[in-house]
Amino acid sequence: MGTGRRSGRLIIVGIVRGRRRRSGRPSGGGPPVAALGPTSAEALDLLPTGIVLTDQEGRIVRRNAAADALVDSWEDGVLGRRIVERLLEAVRPGAEATREQVRTPGPRPRVFEVVVRPVPDEMTSDLRPPSTVHRGAVALFDDVTERMRVEAVRRDFVANVSHELKTPLGAISLLAEALEGEVDPEVAARLTGRIGTEARRVSDLVEDLLDLRAIEEFDASSPTTVDLVSVAAEVVDRVEPLADRRGVSMVAEYHDTAPVTGVRTQLLSLVRNLVENGVKYSDDGDTVRLSVTGRGEEVEVRVSDEGIGIPEDDHSRVFERFYRVDRARARDTGGSGLGLSIVRNVVQRHGGSIELHSREGEGTTVTVRLPSEATT
Numbered sequence: 001m002g003t004g005r006r007s008g009r010l011i012i013v014g015i016v017r018g019r020r021r022r023s024g025r026p027s028g029g030g031p032p033v034a035a036l037g038p039t040s041a042e043a044l045d046l047l048p049t050g051i052v053l054t055d056q057e058g059r060i061v062r063r064n065a066a067a068d069a070l071v072d073s074w075e076d077g078v079l080g081r082r083i084v085e086r087l088l089e090a091v092r093p094g095a096e097a098t099r100e101q102v103r104t105p106g107p108r109p110r111v112f113e114v115v116v117r118p119v120p121d122e123m124t125s126d127l128r129p130p131s132t133v134h135r136g137a138v139a140l141f142d143d144v145t146e147r148m149r150v151e152a153v154r155r156d157f158v159a160n161v162s163h164e165l166k167t168p169l170g171a172i173s174l175l176a177e178a179l180e181g182e183v184d185p186e187v188a189a190r191l192t193g194r195i196g197t198e199a200r201r202v203s204d205l206v207e208d209l210l211d212l213r214a215i216e217e218f219d220a221s222s223p224t225t226v227d228l229v230s231v232a233a234e235v236v237d238r239v240e241p242l243a244d245r246r247g248v249s250m251v252a253e254y255h256d257t258a259p260v261t262g263v264r265t266q267l268l269s270l271v272r273n274l275v276e277n278g279v280k281y282s283d284d285g286d287t288v289r290l291s292v293t294g295r296g297e298e299v300e301v302r303v304s305d306e307g308i309g310i311p312e313d314d315h316s317r318v319f320e321r322f323y324r325v326d327r328a329r330a331r332d333t334g335g336s337g338l339g340l341s342i343v344r345n346v347v348q349r350h351g352g353s354i355e356l357h358s359r360e361g362e363g364t365t366v367t368v369r370l371p372s373e374a375t376t
Contacts, residue, residue, distance in 0.1 A: 041062070044062070044064040044065075045066075047064060048142075049066060049140050049141070050064065050067035050069075050070045050139075051063070052067050052083060052087065052139040053136060053138050054087045054137045055091075055136050057091065058088040058090075058091045058137070060087070061136075067141075070112065071083070078102065078103075079112055079114075083141065086098055086114065086116040086139065087116060087139055090116050090118040090137035091136065095118045095137075096118070097117040097118070098116050099113070101114070102114055102141075110143055110145045111143070112142065113142055113144045114139060115140045115141070116137060116139045116140075117137065117139075117140075118137050119136045119138060120135070165205065168198040171198045172195055172199060175191050175195045176195065178191055208342065209338065211338075214265075223262050223263060224263070224264065225260075225261060226262050226264045228258040228259075228267065228271070228292050228299055228301060228370075229255060229292050231267050231268050232254060232292045232301070233252070233254070235268065235271045235272045236250060236252050236275070236290065238272060239272065239276055242279055246279060246284065247283075247285060248279050248282045248283075248287070248288055249285075249287045249288070250279075250290070251290070252289075252290045252291070253289070253290070253293075255294050258293070258372070259299075259372065260299050260371065260372060260373055262370070266349070266350075267346065269346060270346040270368065271301060273339035273342050273343050274290075274301070274303040274339075274343060274366055274368070275288065275303055276339065278304070278307065278364070281305065281307040282363075286306040286307060286363075287305075287306055288305045289302075289305075290302070298371060298372055299369070300367060300368070301367070301368040301369075302367045304365040306362070306363040307364065309362050310358040310360065311360045312360075318340050319340045319344040320341060343368070347368055350371075351371050352368060353368070353369050
């Protein structure tokens with residue numbers, strides 16, 4: 001089946017030819033063909049990669065099941081036409097392998113990576129290169145849309161983390177230089193306070209990143225009973241000092257108990273991020289309200305504020321990592337831009353839902369609904 005210079009993928013083509021022999025045994029001896037298991041056609045159909053084989057005239061002689069599933073139309077579809085064109089080019093004398101990405105149009109565009117290789121005649125000797133005359137061609141293609149999306153998310157994530165760390169670390173460096181040799185105690189105290197603020201920004205960002213990672217890797221195989229009323233009460237105790245410093249009032253309304261099945265640390269992170277966001281984006285004299293209510297098969301957690309609100313165009317993006325509606329306000333409050341992303345991940349992993357209602361300049365209300373313990 002050829003020499004060691006052939007790739008693993010081209011060996012598949014060799015197998016296809018070998019299986020078409022009329023003899024009951026493959027070349028070189030060995031067990032009967034019937035003892036070798038599935039036929040070559042069945043083997044190709046098991047592969048997730050689309051595979052198309054042609055003869056030396058460029059006529060398609062075999063398509064596996066994945067190829068037909070990935071291509072909407074071999075005559076009119078963008079992907080089908082491109083594969084056929086490249087296969088016809090590949091059987092021409094002197095043709096070389098090609099690799100390209102093909103984007104399909106439509107409301108949900110897809111991206112396919114297509115590799116087309118000519119299948120040359122066997123080498124006549126170890127000293128002579130393969131003939132420029134081909135006995136056919138093979139196309140291999142995959143849907144790489146999701147892979148490209150994940151890669152883009154990864155690049156954006158790394159870029160955002162780098163930027164978010166660079167800003168406070170740069171500020172700390174400049175403040176430390178200014179503090180060096182400063183003899184005025186008042187100025188020195190002010191610079192020291194600023195350094196502490198920027199250091200807390202770095203610490204908060206790292207903590208949020210660790211929380212997000214823990215949530216995304218969460219194994220829900222051993223959940224416990226968590227009372228969201230006790231979670232909410234603990235959050236109020238934690239956030240009250242921040243609210244007092246900003247002149248924001250907090251109002252909490254609870255039922256006696258509100259049990260859900262889940263992970264307490266994650267649910268604590270969920271409620272804390274909602275309440276902290278409400279406080280950070282409210283002004284002096286505003287009120288943030290937190291309520292936890294059992295509603296039949298669900299437990300509802302609602303946080304509302306009278307703050308700056310969110311423009312309607314931004315509603316669909318506020319749960320993205322590092323997305324901020326008001327970046328200047330976020331710098332003042334020390335927000336990492338990960339809070340609502342953490343909230344969304346916790347809600348999804350606990351089988352719940354989340355709603356956001358907001359109007360610019362009038363405030364925001366976020367409602368989370370989780371299955372109560374009785375229904376899980």
